Amino acid sequence: MKKRTASITIETERLLVISRARESIETWCTQCNEQSNFIAVDEAAAVAGISERTIFRWAEADAIHLLETAQGKAMFCLNSIVRQRTSTTRRLLRSLKQFRKERE
Ligand SMILES: [Zn+2]
Numbered sequence: 001m002k003k004r005t006a007s008i009t010i011e012t013e014r015l016l017v018i019s020r021a022r023e024s025i026e027t028w029c030t031q032c033n034e035q036s037n038f039i040a041v042d043e044a045a046a047v048a049g050i051s052e053r054t055i056f057r058w059a060e061a062d063a064i065h066l067l068e069t070a071q072g073k074a075m076f077c078l079n080s081i082v083r084q085r086t087s088t089t090r091r092l093l094r095s096l097k098q099f100r101k102e103r104e
Pocket of ligand 1: 036
């Protein structure tokens with residue numbers, strides 16, 4: 001009798017999804033005092049489900065953290081967005097994935 005093996009792959013939610021993407025920077029956030037992923041404003045707005053203007057307003061109010069790249073591009077701390085929203089990280093990651101898929 002032959003033995004059958006079934007392999008089950010469990011996909012885990014991971015922040016790596018974000019850090020591997022082009023438009024994200026994984027770095028230390030001095031305001032969070034922990035490692036975070038910084039994403040562009042369009043993605044930040046998409047994952048948080050708010051307008052880009054609101055993202056900038058939050059950043060101005062120090063509700064979320066902002067990082068400026070050498071190219072002068074504003075990137076937003078995902079950790080702080082997660083904290084600002086009541087949504088879980090998992091949910092945010094899913095909507096970010098969805099957003100990127102739609103944009104392709
Ligand atoms: Zn932060």
